[in-house]
Amino acid sequence: xxxxxxxxxxxxxxxxxxxxxxxxxxxxxxxxxxxxxxxxxxxxxxxxxxxxxxxxxxxxxxxxxxxxxxxxxxxxxxxxxxxxxxxxxxxxxxxxxxxxxxxxxxxxxxxxxxxxxxxxxxxxxxxxxxxxxxxxxxxxxxxxxxxxxxxxxxxxxxxxxxxxxxxxxxxxxxxxxxxxxxxxxxxxxxxxxxxxxxxxxxxxxxxxxxxxxxxxxxxxxxxxxxxxxxxxxxxxxxxxxxxxxxxxxxxxxxxxxxxxxxxxxxxxxxxxxxxxxxxxxxxxxxxxxxxxxxxxxxxxxxxxxxxxxxxxxxxxxxxxxxxxxxxxxxxxxxxxxxxxxxxxxxxxxxxxxxxxxxxxxxxxxxxxxxxxxxxxxxxxxxxxxxxxxxxxx
Amino acid sequence: xxxxxxxxxxxxxxxxxxxxxxxxxxxxxxxxxxxxxxxxxxxxxxxxxxxxxxxxxxxxxxxxxxxxxxxxxxxxxxxxxxxxxxxxxxxxxxxxxxxxxxxxxxxxxxxxxxxxxxxxxxxxxxxxxxxxxxxxxxxxxxxxxxxxxxxxxxxxxxxxxxxxxxxxxxxxxxxxxxxxxxxxxxxxxxxxxxxxxxxxxxxxxxxxxxxxxxxxxxxxxxxxxxxxxxxxxxxxxxxxxxxxxxxxxxxxxxxxxxxxxxxxxxxxxxxxxxxxxxxxxxxxxxxxxxxxxxxxxxxxxxxxxxxxxx
Amino acid sequence: xxxxxxxxxxxxxxxxxxxxxxxxxxxxxxxxxxxxxxxxxxxxxxxxxxxxxxxxxxxxxxxxxxxxxxxxxxxxxxxxxxxxxxxxxxxxxxxxxxxxxx
Numbered sequence: 001x002x003x004x005x006x007x008x009x010x011x012x013x014x015x016x017x018x019x020x021x022x023x024x025x026x027x028x029x030x031x032x033x034x035x036x037x038x039x040x041x042x043x044x045x046x047x048x049x050x051x052x053x054x055x056x057x058x059x060x061x062x063x064x065x066x067x068x069x070x071x072x073x074x075x076x077x078x079x080x081x082x083x084x085x086x087x088x089x090x091x092x093x094x095x096x097x098x099x100x101x102x103x104x105x106x107x108x109x110x111x112x113x114x115x116x117x118x119x120x121x122x123x124x125x126x127x128x129x130x131x132x133x134x135x136x137x138x139x140x141x142x143x144x145x146x147x148x149x150x151x152x153x154x155x156x157x158x159x160x161x162x163x164x165x166x167x168x169x170x171x172x173x174x175x176x177x178x179x180x181x182x183x184x185x186x187x188x189x190x191x192x193x194x195x196x197x198x199x200x201x202x203x204x205x206x207x208x209x210x211x212x213x214x215x216x217x218x219x220x221x222x223x224x225x226x227x228x229x230x231x232x233x234x235x236x237x238x239x240x241x242x243x244x245x246x247x248x249x250x251x252x253x254x255x256x257x258x259x260x261x262x263x264x265x266x267x268x269x270x271x272x273x274x275x276x277x278x279x280x281x282x283x284x285x286x287x288x289x290x291x292x293x294x295x296x297x298x299x300x301x302x303x304x305x306x307x308x309x310x311x312x313x314x315x316x317x318x319x320x321x322x323x324x325x326x327x328x329x330x331x332x333x334x335x336x337x338x339x340x341x342x343x344x345x346x347x348x349x350x351x352x353x354x355x356x357x358x359x360x361x362x363x364x365x366x367x368x369x370x371x372x373x374x375x376x377x378x379x380x381x382x383x384x385x386x387x388x389x390x391x392x393x
Numbered sequence: 394x395x396x397x398x399x400x401x402x403x404x405x406x407x408x409x410x411x412x413x414x415x416x417x418x419x420x421x422x423x424x425x426x427x428x429x430x431x432x433x434x435x436x437x438x439x440x441x442x443x444x445x446x447x448x449x450x451x452x453x454x455x456x457x458x459x460x461x462x463x464x465x466x467x468x469x470x471x472x473x474x475x476x477x478x479x480x481x482x483x484x485x486x487x488x489x490x491x492x493x494x495x496x497x498x499x500x501x502x503x504x505x506x507x508x509x510x511x512x513x514x515x516x517x518x519x520x521x522x523x524x525x526x527x528x529x530x531x532x533x534x535x536x537x538x539x540x541x542x543x544x545x546x547x548x549x550x551x552x553x554x555x556x557x558x559x560x561x562x563x564x565x566x567x568x569x570x571x572x573x574x575x576x577x578x579x580x581x582x583x584x585x586x587x588x589x590x591x592x593x594x595x596x597x598x599x600x601x602x603x604x605x606x607x608x609x610x611x612x613x614x615x616x617x618x619x620x621x622x623x624x625x626x627x628x629x630x631x632x633x634x635x636x637x638x639x640x641x642x643x644x645x646x647x648x649x650x651x652x653x654x655x656x657x658x659x660x661x662x663x664x665x666x667x668x669x670x671x672x673x674x675x676x677x678x679x680x681x682x683x684x685x686x687x688x689x690x691x692x693x694x695x696x697x698x699x700x701x702x703x
Numbered sequence: 704x705x706x707x708x709x710x711x712x713x714x715x716x717x718x719x720x721x722x723x724x725x726x727x728x729x730x731x732x733x734x735x736x737x738x739x740x741x742x743x744x745x746x747x748x749x750x751x752x753x754x755x756x757x758x759x760x761x762x763x764x765x766x767x768x769x770x771x772x773x774x775x776x777x778x779x780x781x782x783x784x785x786x787x788x789x790x791x792x793x794x795x796x797x798x799x800x801x802x803x804x805x
Contacts, residue, residue, distance in 0.1 A: 024479050050482075050485060052485075054474065054520065055520070056471060056516055056517075058512060058516070060513070064465065064472050065474050066475060068473060068478075069476065069479040072479035072483075074483060076475075098464070098716060198715070198717050200462060201437070201476075206459055206722075207461075208450055209716065209718075210716055211451070211718050212447055213452045217452045219709075220707065220709040225715075227709075227710075410724060411724065411729070411757060413724055413729075413757075423753065423754055426758075454720075457721060458722035623779060624779030627754055628783065
């Protein structure tokens with residue numbers, strides 16, 4: 001039976017792990033995702049998880065254990081943040097290259113230096129070309145829902161690609177909300193039995209995994225890998241619908257908030273989208289035709305769908321919670337600006353970098369963005385394509 | 394234990410087959426010809442990046458006639474740990490029959506074991522995963538052309554610790570990894586070499602049979618990087634035993650046992666003069682290094698004997 | 704060997720052809736010398752089989768019967784480790800032949 005529980009983001013992930021009949025969890029504690037690992041360890045200690053819990057000596061080994069375990073033939077997950085994800089970086093590419101459907105909860109946190117434990121997206125954005133599917137969550141409920149769907153997406157025979165689910169450090173991981181936790185059996189049924197492809201533990205067959213390719217095969221193997229993530233949009237859409245039919249909460253590639261009739265649009269992912277909705281409500285009351293587009297899936301990037309949703313707008317501000325030093329804007333901005341290139345009529349578009357190292361973003365900051373969008377829409381002039389929000393200048 | 398005859402071992406199927414690309418006279422395939430025969434159970438092998446991995450799996454060919462996986466350089470032990478964890482999980486869930494036995498073997502060279510993979514190895518055996526780790530120690534990063542490792546002995550010339558007009562080669566003694574692994578107090582640790590094939594076979598068999606983590610460090614002659622004539626590898630391994638540069642011993646549940654004591658312990662010069670990597674040591678100005686090597690070998694042999702008497 | 708297109712490759716870099724390296728004839732590496740098997744001297748100790756790095760010793764039942772030159776690289780370990788005084792394997796000169804097509 002569905003229950004309402006006061007849980008923080010980390011606890012919702014642990015609840016989902018308990019419900020999906022996980023076979024192996026391998027994770028190394030790091031703030032702010034530590035509580036996921038601790039809660040799973042306690043579940044295991046109390047017999048609530050039948051799978052194995054491995055606590056390796058580093059995140060590099062945690063992902064390596066996940067790779068060995070997934071290749072062996074079962075359902076596998078990990079959780080980490082920031083430096084932990086960075087230490088896994090080498091192995092992220094290998095998990096994707098070997099087409100292992102590992103699922104990771106990434107509690108988004110700023111990368112050092114300077115060392116900082118608070119939320120931003122520099123960790124997962126740094127891994128955006130690793131071949132993993134990336135799904136971002138606005139709140140605890142979405143973190144829970146996304147994490148459950150992630151197994152279905154990753155394990156789909158046409159996809160077989162690892163998935164990471166991002167949730168903002170502290171803002172989501174440590175904030176308690178009332179979360180709808182679905183019935184254990186229903187979740188188990190939704191996720192279904194794990195169907196391995198070429199499991200190492202099936203010793204009736206002999207094969208070699210992870211060969212060395214020279215110039216004659218690497219390119220073909222890489223192209224073959226890319227096919228998995230390119231097949232995923234259809235699967236992500238279908239599973240988001242199925243999840244909605246079963247549990248009442250529907251998911252797609254992005255959420256539109258007052259978007260249809262909007263002339264001005266703010267694009268922002270994850271927890272900041274909640275604050276942005278508040279700002280949009282207030283601005284709408286003031287008569288401004290402004291809306292929000294909250295991307296949920298960043299890899300594969302739903303470029304056509306997002307471009308279609310934005311092409312007729314007057315001005316768009318894309319807010320990135322990470323930086324790409326030396327690039328023309330941060331990752332989300334460059335994706336969206338590129339997606340709009342082929343349209344004759346397209347909006348003016350600017351980029352704001354916000355919230356690095358957990359810096360707050362409040363309603364007033366979204367209003368500041370809105371004011372700039374109004375000015376751009378009226379004058380047709382952009383002073384600066386890339387700005388910084390709530391930074392002491 | 395019933396007597397093991399080579400002609401019986403030869404009847405068993407090769408789990409590593411011909412057509413691999415390892416060098417002329419390489420010690421690696423010899424070592425694994427023996428080890429892979431030491432269990433009849435189904436086997437899953439994982440290799441760290443290195444000579445063995447590269448030379449056996451150049452796509453679309455593979456020399457492995459057994460289920461095999463490579464993921465990276467520094468993580469063979471962690472990969473094995475993952476396979477073992479899944480094996481346990483699926484057994485507990487009844488998805489693999491209780492009576493079914495599958496053995497897991499992780500392999501690395503000294504680069505993947507002593508150096509970059511050491512943390513993962515230490516972690517995996519501390520957690521007690523039921524697997525066997527074999528290091529083929531050829532004292533050098535041979536796969537990439539002969540760079541120093543922490544297994545490179547004092548005085549050897551390596552491309553990143555070369556002998557030159559102002560340097561006598563590597564100036565640090567080698568890391569004693571076998572002893573470090575013994576300090577993990579895991580059920581079984583051994584040091585072996587391919588010239589004593591039966592000793593190596595028995596050790597591998599024991600390692601596979603023991604429950605928990607087992608580690609075997611095998612001296613692996615490398616004609617390419619040690620610089621000797623290709624036919625001499627097995628003789629050299631014997632010389633390593635007879636000079637006590639590479640003693641054969643095992644540590645079972647903390648108890649040290651020496652498996653081979655040379656009737657007459659040979660001076661290290663016999664070992665050093667057999668290989669080009671030590672040639673420069675015979676220059677007058679490097680005499681002190683040979684003395685230091687002899688002193689170190691004597692000290693370690695004495696210490697090992699004391700441990701074995703305890 | 705025909706090379707597959709990316710669509711034809713097995714998922715995840717998997718190679719399903721276990722042990723297919725036997726099509727790689729390492730015997731082409733041999734240069735200048737090769738082992739010769741002298742059956743009457745053979746004591747069937749199997750050291751040559753054991754110490755051959757390239758799996759080039761032919762075994763039939765419980766007997767070593769010769770050298771498989773398809774794989775023998777001519778390293779000489781077999782001859783070196785052959786125990787009898789009158790060795791059953793000796794290294795002999797071999798004319799260097801370039802592999803076909805080179």
